[in-house]
Amino acid sequence: MRGGFRGLFPGPGMGGMHHKAVPMLISYEHEFIFIHCRKTGGSSIMTRLAPCLGPDDILTGGWREAVRQGIAPNRRAWIDFIDTAGGWRSLQALPRNFDSHIPVSQLLKAVSRATGTRLRPYFDTDPAHPSAREIRDFDPDAWNRFFKFCFVRNPYERVVSDYLWRRHVETEAFSFSDFLEDMTRPPRDRRFAHVNADNWDMYTLNDEIAVDAVGRFENLNQDFSAILDRIGLYRPDDSMPHVKKSGTYDYRSFYTEEAVETVSSLFRKEIACFGYCF
Numbered sequence: 638m639r640g641g642f643r644g645l646f647p648g649p650g651m652g653g654m655h656h657k658a659v660p661m662l663i664s665y666e667h668e669f670i671f672i673h674c675r676k677t678g679g680s681s682i683m684t685r686l687a688p689c690l691g692p693d694d695i696l697t698g699g700w701r702e703a704v705r706q707g708i709a710p711n712r713r714a715w716i717d718f719i720d721t722a723g724g725w726r727s728l729q730a731l732p733r734n735f736d737s738h739i740p741v742s743q744l745l746k747a748v749s750r751a752t753g754t755r756l757r758p759y760f761d762t763d764p765a766h767p768s769a770r771e772i773r774d775f776d777p778d779a780w781n782r783f784f785k786f787c788f789v790r791n792p793y794e795r796v797v798s799d800y801l802w803r804r805h806v807e808t809e810a811f812s813f814s815d816f817l818e819d820m821t822r823p824p825r826d827r828r829f830a831h832v833n834a835d836n837w838d839m840y841t842l843n844d845e846i847a848v849d850a851v852g853r854f855e856n857l858n859q860d861f862s863a864i865l866d867r868i869g870l871y872r873p874d875d876s877m878p879h880v881k882k883s884g885t886y887d888y889r890s891f892y893t894e895e896a897v898e899t900v901s902s903l904f905r906k907e908i909a910c911f912g913y914c915f
Contacts, residue, residue, distance in 0.1 A: 661767055663779055666691025669868045672787040673698060674836035675766055676798045677854045682861060689870050697753040710748045718751035768838040769847045786864050787840045790854035791913045792904035797888040803829050813891045817899045837906050
């Protein structure tokens with residue numbers, strides 16, 4: 638079995654439990670690692686890569702979108718589902734239809750959560766998106782040998798995208814200024830902003846870029862095609878699936894001068910590194 642189940646149980650003492658899945662993709666079949674930075678088209682990338690995964694590859698935080706596109710979970714996901722108590726509990730909690738059968742869509746959603754449940758003990762408590770350090774420590778051999786890539790996005794635009802998504806899922810109404818103020822608080826004290834709002838630590842080690850390629854959301858299709866070619870998965874008829882579509886808007890219309898200063902301060906490292914501006 639290529640890659641097998643290396644890294645699934647790397648040993649004790651690697652952190653506590655999350656409350657959410659750990660979005661990442663490690664392909665032992667094709668020897669690459671995709672680090673899913675928040676609000677950078679990661680769900681679409683995961684969905685495009687899901688059909689290419691080998692039976693033992695790790696995909697978390699992306700199976701739900703893949704299933705919606707008609708892509709069935711791989712063997713690793715099913716084994717994780719069977720082997721975790723959380724998987725069985727979620728199975729028991731699934732809604733039944735009138736003849737007590739579980740709808741296939743509900744079953745697949747439960748399976749898609751199982752690998753994330755299985756991996757939670759091996760990552761830190763706070764971030765729902767793992768850092769480069771966590772992924773490296775989870776499987777050092779894969780980290781050292783595999784091709785690693787991620788995507789970044791203009792933080793001024795990304796924060797607005799994040800705000801609109803949070804406003805959609807939250808029951809409590811809040812303004813963009815409320816969201817930015819919340820983002821300045823310590824992660825454990827935040828009500829709306831994600832605990833890991835800054836993507837910087839996800840692809841850097843000691844403030845140095847630690848991946849082999851960084852694509853830009855602003856050039857998503859072209860950069861991703863180049864990466865697919867690098868990992869041997871490019872197809873001439875490739876098209877990027879749009880999994881989480883959002884409406885058309887001008888992100889600059891959300892900003893005041895104070896808001897610009899806040900985002901400039903919060904994401905100064907990423908802004909400086911990639912030359913982003915308002």
